[in-house]
Amino acid sequence: MTSQTKSKQRVADHGEVFTADREVKAMCDLVKQETERIESRFLEPACGSGNFLAEILTRKLAVVKARYGKSPADYEKYAVLAVTSLYGVELLPDNAAECRERLFSLWDEAYTANNRQAADGQCREAVRFILKKNILCGDALTLRQSDGTPIIFAEWSLVTGNQIKRRDFALDELLNGHSEQMTLDMVGWEYDEEVQAFIPAPIREFPLMDYRRVQDYE
Numbered sequence: 001m002t003s004q005t006k007s008k009q010r011v012a013d014h015g016e017v018f019t020a021d022r023e024v025k026a027m028c029d030l031v032k033q034e035t036e037r038i039e040s041r042f043l044e045p046a047c048g049s050g051n052f053l054a055e056i057l058t059r060k061l062a063v064v065k066a067r068y069g070k071s072p073a074d075y076e077k078y079a080v081l082a083v084t085s086l087y088g089v090e091l092l093p094d095n096a097a098e099c100r101e102r103l104f105s106l107w108d109e110a111y112t113a114n115n116r117q118a119a120d121g122q123c124r125e126a127v128r129f130i131l132k133k134n135i136l137c138g139d140a141l142t143l144r145q146s147d148g149t150p151i152i153f154a155e156w157s158l159v160t161g162n163q164i165k166r167r168d169f170a171l172d173e174l175l176n177g178h179s180e181q182m183t184l185d186m187v188g189w190e191y192d193e194e195v196q197a198f199i200p201a202p203i204r205e206f207p208l209m210d211y212r213r214v215q216d217y218e
Contacts, residue, residue: 024051028059035059038082039158045140047088050099053135054106057086061110072118077162079111080211083127084156084164089140089171096137103131122212129215130156143172152203156214164211167202174199 019027034040035056044052060082068074086103090096107127112119133154138145145151151171159165190199206217 019048019051021051024055028052028055036063038063038078039085041085041087043087043089045089047090047095047099047135049095050088050102050135053086053088053099054102057082057103057106060085061107065110065114069114072115075114076111076118076120076123077158077211079107079114080123080127080130081156081158083107083130084134086134087153088135089138089151090135091137091139093137093146096135100128100131100135103135104128120212126212126214130154143175155202158211159208162210162212163208164214165208166206166214166217168204169200169202 028035034042036059038060042053042056044050047053061079064075064078064082068078083103088096088099090099104127108124111123136145136151136153138151140151143151152168153171153174155167155169157165157167190201209217
């Protein structure tokens with residue numbers, strides 16, 4: 001069983017208490033269908049070392065294994081897609097780094113076990129890069145990163161074949177994007193079927209790229 005605290009001082013300074021494994025599983029079971037949908041996106045605003053995100057990734061990878069385990073190429077692609085769907089914000093830098101490494105290790109263990117000799121180093125680099133963009137050190141209350149800049153997340157969408165589309169959004173604008181109908185000041189906004197709301201225009205769009213080479217585009 002994972003400890004729920006790292007130290008009394010951290011509890012006193014930051015109110016840091018981690019959710020126990022049993023509660024994590026029970027809460028994920030409340031949205032079981034979504035946790036088992038490979039492309040379904042999750043944002044944990046105080047992700048700590050990744051208890052919730054690790055459980056969700058474990059469930060998603062189990063689905064990838066069941067559907068695509070016999071095809072190394074398909075398994076790789078959809079295992080990467082599972083990682084792209086997970087987002088976290090964490091106030092403490094060591095927790096954020098631990099979360100990234102935990103999710104990568106979980107993903108890499110499953111990927112290596114399934115694909116064996118077909119496992120690819122470039123793909124591993126791509127996953128590390130995605131986690132660097134998706135798990136950020138910052139404050140979910142102020143919507144600012146630790147350096148004071150706005151929290152910006154990359155949206156990853158598998159388009160066709162091995163091609164993936166990256167669009168960057170400011171989190172504060174996304175959180176304001178739950179209007180049921182368009183207004184005059186929403187120029188460039190679009191309706192997102194997944195969240196069933198209008199979302200703002202991205203602050204940056206990237207050309208289509210092979211999912212194994214996302215780290216080549218900054």
